[in-house]
Amino acid sequence: EAQVTQNPRYLITVTGKKLTVTCSQNMNHEYMSWYRQDPGLGLRQIYYSMNVEVTDKGDVPEGYKVSRKEKRNFPLILESPSPNQTSLYFCASSLFYGQGGEKLFFGSGTQLSVL
Amino acid sequence: DAKTTQPPSMDCAEGRAANLPCNHSTISGNEYVYWYRQIHSQGPQYIIHGLKNNETNEMASLIITEDRKSSTLILPHATLRDTAVYYCIAFRYGGATNKLIFGTGTLLAVQP
Numbered sequence: 542e543a544q545v546t547q548n549p550r551y552l553i554t555v556t557g558k559k560l561t562v563t564c565s566q567n568m569n570h571e572y573m574s575w576y577r578q579d580p581g582l583g584l585r586q587i588y589y590s591m592n593v594e595v596t597d598k599g600d601v602p603e604g605y606k607v608s609r610k611e612k613r614n615f616p617l618i619l620e621s622p623s624p625n626q627t628s629l630y631f632c633a634s635s636l637f638y639g640q641g642g643e644k645l646f647f648g649s650g651t652q653l654s655v656l
Numbered sequence: 657d658a659k660t661t662q663p664p665s666m667d668c669a670e671g672r673a674a675n676l677p678c679n680h681s682t683i684s685g686n687e688y689v690y691w692y693r694q695i696h697s698q699g700p701q702y703i704i705h706g707l708k709n710n711e712t713n714e715m716a717s718l719i720i721t722e723d724r725k726s727s728t729l730i731l732p733h734a735t736l737r738d739t740a741v742y743y744c745i746a747f748r749y750g751g752a753t754n755k756l757i758f759g760t761g762t763l764l765a766v767q768p
Contacts, residue, residue, distance in 0.1 A: 584700070584758040599755070631699050639749040643690065643756055647699025
């Protein structure tokens, strides 16, 4: 089944403790992206990747890192989480990005709470 | 990229067609209209997109006016599971934002 898999689904952590949220897609998609969703602010893009080893900042990259060493994986790293990073996070992928190809497939989300 | 305007909420009776409007009066000729939906706290789901012609797939139909200033997403036989926030997005790859921007959308409540 074609899907974007995020783990974990729920995560509670404390300030400053490094964490990684994993994202994997099985559709051989070139484009992957991370979003966060907060009440009243909608979905905001954190980072995106057009292909392996190609990543770029989105709208709210501060406090986050990403890597794209393999086509299928795009982990989100919080080196020193803070309470303002408490949010619902989504990973998304698309076969390609451009020329009307922006058909994004989203993961089921990771609810992160930083205490 | 053009700004889109959607009503904040709509109701629809189960089994009836749900018609969700979207205004995009400043859309440029090469901007696509995309529709996504988000069922409570799940990841958004792609529904359909189009440029100028009407489009239909297994989920919905997209009707774009001839002047392209507005569009309507039609769910032909709404079910309770169609209750969700529906996002209308005008987007052109390589444009000012170069990304799909999800606004606040329309909360569609399908009533039994």
